[in-house]
Amino acid sequence: MRSTPRAEAFPAHTPAAAQIFTTVLSHGPLTRSDMAARAGLSAAAVTKAVRPLIEAGYLMEDADDEARPSLGRPANPVRVDGGRALFIGVKVTADEIIAVLTDLCCRIRVARHVPLESREPKAVLASIAALAQELLTEADGFGVPVQGLGVAVSGDVDRAAGAVRFSPFLEWRDLPLGELVEMTTGLPVTVDNDVRALTVAEQWFGAGVGLSDFAVVTVGAGIGCGLVVHGKVVSGAHGVAGEIGHVVIDPTGPPCHCGNRGCAEAIAADPAIVTAVRTATGLPVADAAQALDLARQGDPGAREVYARAGDAIGRAIATVANLLGPERVIISGEGLAAYDLFAEQIRDAFASSAFGTAAQCDLLTRPLPFDEWARGAAATAIQSFISGPTRGGKE
Amino acid sequence: MRSTPRAEAFPAHTPAAAQIFTTVLSHGPLTRSDMAARAGLSAAAVTKAVRPLIEAGYLMEDADDEARPSLGRPANPVRVDGGRALFIGVKVTADEIIAVLTDLCCRIRVARHVPLESREPKAVLASIAALAQELLTEADGFGVPVQGLGVAVSGDVDRAAGAVRFSPFLEWRDLPLGELVEMTTGLPVTVDNDVRALTVAEQWFGAGVGLSDFAVVTVGAGIGCGLVVHGKVVSGAHGVAGEIGHVVIDPTGPPCHCGNRGCAEAIAADPAIVTAVRTATGLPVADAAQALDLARQGDPGAREVYARAGDAIGRAIATVANLLGPERVIISGEGLAAYDLFAEQIRDAFASSAFGTAAQCDLLTRPLPFDEWARGAAATAIQSFISGPTRGGKE
DNA sequence: CTTCTTTCATTGACGGCGGAAAAGAACAGC
DNA sequence: GCTGTTCTTTTCCGCCGTCAATGAAAGAAG
The missing domain is CATH 1.10.10.10 (Winged helix-like DNA-binding domain superfamily/Winged helix DNA-binding domain)
Incomplete structure (x- = not known):
């Protein structure tokens, strides 16, 4: 064909x-x-x-x-020779599928995205297959084979089994996504958690190169964290790790969907910020972009919300630094668009909450174009390709 | 000789x-x-x-x-054959030195301790040497050689270099303790952080056997945490990790010596409990034992303090579990004497703060006789002995 | 009582990886 | 051209761990 x-x-x-x-x-x-x-x-x-x-x-x-x-x-x-092989990375969000075609050096060659109409596995699978097919056609133009496909999904993902254990956003449970995509595309497929995939990309191709201990913190619709300890991405005994979003920052803070109050995510994630800005200003703020605008225009209520968010993020990062003593923390995510609004608070909160040498930890911000999530997925595919048919990572 | x-x-x-x-x-x-x-x-x-x-x-x-x-x-x-070799483990606290003679299976054969009059390195060194000499004499009785000596010190310790970088309790900075003890005892010496040493003992000889990801949380004069990730003890990029004591539980809580408010240590460590019980009851409570007595007698103020402490510990553990997804958390330390007073709160707080599968993490309490700290030091010596003259751990 | 089956342990041959040392290769300076 | 220097390759060798076959020690079967 x-x-x-x-x-x-x-x-x-x-x-x-x-x-x-x-x-x-x-x-x-x-x-x-x-x-x-x-x-x-x-x-x-x-x-x-x-x-x-x-x-x-x-x-x-x-x-x-x-x-x-x-x-x-x-x-x-x-x-x-980056041009020697191509890979496809796919990121599935709650309302969109993003796919990229990358080379062996994980440089993006082509990027596509389509809105997601249904979250039914079948529909999503069809969209993935269609996108993959499109990119495979593009790949033909390079005359180079596509050697693997990576899929990144938020939630509890068992990479070794290639299965999504539980994805709250997509409302999936125990879905053997790897097998399914393998069947429809014919490519070797790697499935991993989205933040971990991003962390792999940073470890191999980004700001985590050469470091044996670092963390990636993403700020956006949620707050996520990927960890690398002893040179390997942490997956936890039960396949879940880096749940920084539900570290409690302030027990008297706003309620979180997890049932507690004052989780980092309930203070600093986009939806929380939107809600808080609405409350603070009384204006009908619809989304993060509008909240951002308000703050940029100098609205004191909105600015205060961002300040508080920065403080929460800084404390959460300090918690990670205190526990693991990473060499660097890479801060990223769509929420970084507001970085100028809370950078100071992040650094201040981090400095004051980090204990002892943990404060030596290097804080680094990385703008994260949305394609980057898909690129992370491609990175996991590259990793699987290199370490052979047996799934799993190394370095 | x-x-x-x-x-x-x-x-x-x-x-x-x-x-x-x-x-x-x-x-x-x-x-x-x-x-x-x-x-x-x-x-x-x-x-x-x-x-x-x-x-x-x-x-x-x-x-x-x-x-x-x-x-x-x-x-x-x-x-x-545990009897094939002996090891000495030494734990240095702020007011006491504890030393144990163990066999190769890390079973304690003899235990000794002496009060510490001065924290001057010279005096401490002399005490260590004297204790070691005593134990070496005891060892003669077994007709088996002592193959190594481990020293455990709280604070920032560089195991590879055998040096204490900074110990707040002892007020030491950049002390090449390993070399010094090696000179006075003639034994191969391993120096490590006390909580990490305890973690090594649990990993090889305790409740961490066979687990690749677990944590040890100690409650007592301070709150400490040793982490094992990917089968190895975490030391952090700068030699410090597991600083769970300064995870902020409640930003409005009591001030901590680290400069923040509401650190776990400022709520649940012995000194904090004593202070809080004093405030709550108005009685001149002198130490943890008296506070414990009061609570056991049913004093509501004291009980409330312990309940709050348990809550703080449970939240701190949940933070670790959320970030790392360990298979088990081993709770230990002198503060465990009060376990009956806050067990429920620990479990409740953990259950409510642990997110998703992190809650599957197994909480285990281990009574910790004080010798255990010294035994941990011996475990590091055993580890060094097995992995050869090159310092460092494995498995 | 002998023989068979089953499981655990050992032996010896083989292959492959990685290291040490020596040779080779490419260039600058004299 | 010779020499010194640095990077690379070649050759040889040791060593570790696997494979496959053999041995060993029981109980079961006849």
Whole structure:
């Protein structure tokens, strides 16, 4: 049906080879000796691991002849040939499906999105299949095979099983989404929680590169958190972790849908902000954008709401930092559009609530275009592709 | 000087051998095929790894002929010979030094403690040396060498460097304690944070055996938390983690020495409870024991204080569970003496604050005799001994 | 009592990964 | 061209762990 070849196996014979590949993937062009140093291997081992990868076309010697250190034999940097393989990432939200086509370096080549009419698994599945088909057609234009597809869904997701255990937004329970999408697309599919997927993208291709302990905090419709500890994404014993949204910031705060009061999400997530701005100003604020406008125009009530939200976010981040001592916390999400309104409060609250050396933790904000969520899904697919048919992550 | 031989090397030639040994250490007597299954190795590999360990006397075939499954060749369980080696664990508190002599299975053989007159490093060092010497003499009686010494100190400890970075209670900064104790005792020394040491003991010899994700929460003079994620104790990027004591439970709560209000420690730690009981009852309560008495006698004010403390602890634990999704939380510490007074509140607060599957997390209380802290230190020494001269943990 | 079956343990051959060391390759400077 | 330097590759070797076959120790079956 399609002219592009079907999924092939990644030639990472040994764990060391996979590790070296991900090192190059994350740390740009590297000479073989650099790889050896970073991966803790001998130069000989690197040579042997790299050769089949070059032969298979996944790595290439960098023709770039810049920046010689001028003494001795010139180094021969190696980089990942991003164009060697393509991947599809799909993010399912409550009202939209976003899909991207990325290359092996997780650079977005094409992005699409369609509104979601129904949350019925069948309808969603059809939309995913249609979008995937579209992107597969696009991929034909590159003459490169699509090697995998990642799906990111919020909620409780069992990546190993490829199943959605429970998704409140979509009202799904125990749905074997991986299998289903595999059947309709014919691609190897990886299903993961959306925040974890984003965290994987940051770990391999973003601000978490090279860090063994960091956190990603997303602010938007909800407040989420992805954690990397000991170099691996935390999934928790029951498949759920990083529920920062329901850390109680203020027991006397507004009620949260979880049944408690003053959860971070009940103070700083978009719906909470909208509600609070409405209450504070008495105006019929409909959505986050309007609330933002009001605050930008200097409305004191609205500004106060954002200040409080920033304070809550800062405290929540401090809680994470106190517990895990990460090297960095990456703050992201659609809510970041309002960053200028609460940046100060976030930093202040963090500084005052972080205890001891936890305060040394680096706070970093990253604008998060909406495609980024889908890119995260693609990153999980890349991860699965590299670590072989056995699902799971590494580095 | 002493008749017992000096520290020898542990014959774990390969990582697999060390892993097998720790498996047997934690999971009692095991047949070789069990080990193979648990460690994910072939039976052949187990045989080869076990032999030198038996020859060296660290493992022994279990003579116990019970419980035959009645078909086929009888299994030949292997266990660790606890009597093969001894270790010393030392816990330094603000006013006391506790030391224990344990065997290889971390069973306490002898326990000693001395009051601490001065917190000057020199004086503490002398006390440690004296205690260690005493225990070494005791060890002579067993005719078995002492293979290592562990020291547990609260505060910011760099285990790899064997240095205390900062200890608020002792008022130490950047003290190379490991080197110093090594010089005075001649033993290989491991220095670690006290809560982490306790966590190691639970991971290898306690309620954390076999779990890859769990937490230890200690309630007493302070509130501490040790975390195990992905099978390894979390130390944080800057050497500090698990600072659950300064998670803010109630922003309007009592002030904490850290500068914030309503930290868990400012509500539920012993000093906070004493203060609160004093305020609530107007009586001159001097210490935790008296506060406990009052509450046990039914004083409503005191009971209310404990109820609030339990609530704070439960919320703090829920925060950990929400963020990390551990399989189990082990609650321990001297403050557990009052467990009957706040058990209900802990469970209630946990249940209501834990979100989703995090509530499936198993809450377990463990009475913690004071020696246990020192035993934790011994556990770190055992860990160092097994994983070789290179400091650090595994499993 | 012998033989079979079952399960646990051991042995020896094999393969593969990774390391050490030496050789090779590419370039700058003299 | 020679030399020194640095990066890379080659060759050889050791070692670990698996595979497959063998041995060992029972109870069950005849």
